[in-house]
Amino acid sequence: MSITCGIDWAEGHHDIALADEAGKLVAKLRIDDTLAGYQQLLDLLAEHGDTASQPVPVAIETNRGLLVAFLRQGGRPVYAINPMSAARYRDRHGVSRKKSDPGDALVLANILRTDRDMHRPLPDDSDLARSVAVLARAQQDAVWNRQQLSNQLRSLLREYYPAALEAVARWQNGLTRPEARAILAVVPTPGKAAKVTRPRLCTALKKAGRVRGIEAEAERWQKILQTPQARHPEVVEDAMGRQMLGLLRQFDAACRTVDDLADATEKAFRQHPDSEVMLSFPGLGVQLGARILAEIGDDRSRFADARGLKAYAGAAPITRASGKHHYVGRRRVKNNRLLNAGFLWSFSSLTASGGANAHYRRRRAHGDFHAAALRNLFNRMLGQLFHCLQTRTMFEEQVAFPHLLATAA
Known part of the structure; x- marks a missing residue:
């Protein structure tokens, strides 16, 4: 008898439902989110025919967490069902719109019973690839968090301390520079900046790690900061300085977090065997390569062909046709992290590549906007990456863009 399992997970407990090939509820159980509860689940599955050679497939509405990791240890197929899909399946079994945790578990079990071929199990990525995914996503989130704090800090400085923004304007992402953060910590207000000495600024720059041009840089900062400017009343200015210092401490921690996670991501990524192939592509560095590896994994059976990978990334267009209506446009359901990395790539x-540049120019001449041309280029290079990873070959410019290179020449 074919058995399928559905799990409705929650923070403190999980509801389990087993359904047979006719859709009938065979067993149900509520377990705690503990190791003892996980063992109860394995015992229940074993009672209903779960073996190492023929494991019972499991459907759950998440793809992460200790429960999912515990279920995947034995090679059991685990299907992460989108909650919106589960809600649509729930409406198939009744019009009253009733809902319960045990009922949702049974719905998930029946999804695998009826439409298992329409859903994909979680990819069988290696442990190293999973670790790269954790680090790369954490580093990407840290970068976004740093940018948000940078915007807040810039907005606050514009209100009462525009000279500080003028001093960092010569640097790209100037507020993220350790020299800028060190000086702002020393002179948080225009009042203190008016009294600061050049040796004090030199000390701050040395503390930030600067080793060259310290005197010239300190002189530049002092000249800008001590230029007469409009100011708030002293009490208000000091209060805003306190606010800025609090925000600066958060921002400094975010900057150090980004750097630490970037180092850890690079170390893990370079240990992966796919890194050599990915780094052979033009414009693909360590951090971008790690982000792409984090989203596509190293399970070669995950995508049947390059078209599946392109659709997953949102690089391939989608067609909607009905009667006389025919529409071809960009995909809205996609892996947003992968598409973000694809635009940067x-x-x-x-x-970095003459062929890529020629392809982009051709698409712009064809009428594509900047974003559409980049997406089309990402679509082509993603197919090349899929081929190189499958065949373990390095990127070759003449093979990737032979016609475009000849036309450009």
């Missing part, structure tokens, strides 16, 4: 490849 495509943009950086314009200066």
Whole structure:
């Protein structure tokens, strides 16, 4: 008898339902989110025919967590069902719109019973690839968090301390520079900046790690900061300085977190065997390569062909046709992290690859906007990456863009 399992997970407990090949509820159980509860689940599955050679498939509405990791240890197929899909399946079995945790578990079990071929199990990625995914996503989240704090800090400085923004304007992402953060910690207000000495600024720059041009840089900062400017009343200015210092401590911690996670991501990524192939592509550095590896994994059976990978990334267009209506446009359901990395990759490849630049120019001449042309270039290079990873070959410019290179020449 074919058995399928559905798990409705929650923070403190999980509801389990087993359904037979006719859709009938065979067994149900509520377990705690503990190791003892996980063992109860394994015992229940074993009672109903779960073996190492023929494991019972499990459907659950998440793809992460200790429960999912515990279920995947024995090679059991685990299907992460989108909650919106589960809600649509629930409406198939009744019109009253009733809902309960045990009922949702049975719905998930029946999804695998009826439409198992329409859903994909979680990819069988290696432990190293999973670790790269954790680090790369954490580093990407840290970068986004740093940018948010940078915007808040910039907005606050614009209100009462525009000279500080003028001093960092010569640097790209100037507020993220350790020299800027060190000086702002010393002179948080225009009042203190008016009294600061050049040796004090030199000390701050040395503390930030600067080793060259310290005197000249301190002189530049002092000249800008001590230029007469409009100011708030002293009490208000000091209060805003306190606010800025609090925000600066958060921002400094975010900057150090980004750097630490970037180092850890690079170390893990370079240990992966796919890194050599990925780094052979123009415009694809360590951090972008790690982000792409984090989203596509190293399970070669995950995508049947390059078209599946392109659709997953949102690089391939989608067609909607009904009667006389025919529409071809960009995908809205996609892996947003992968598409974000793809835009950065495509943009950086314009200066690193003559063929990529020629492809982009051809798409712009064809009428595509900047974003559409980059997405089309990402679509092509993603197919090339899929081929190189499958065949373990390095990127070759003449093979990837033979016609475009000849036309450009």
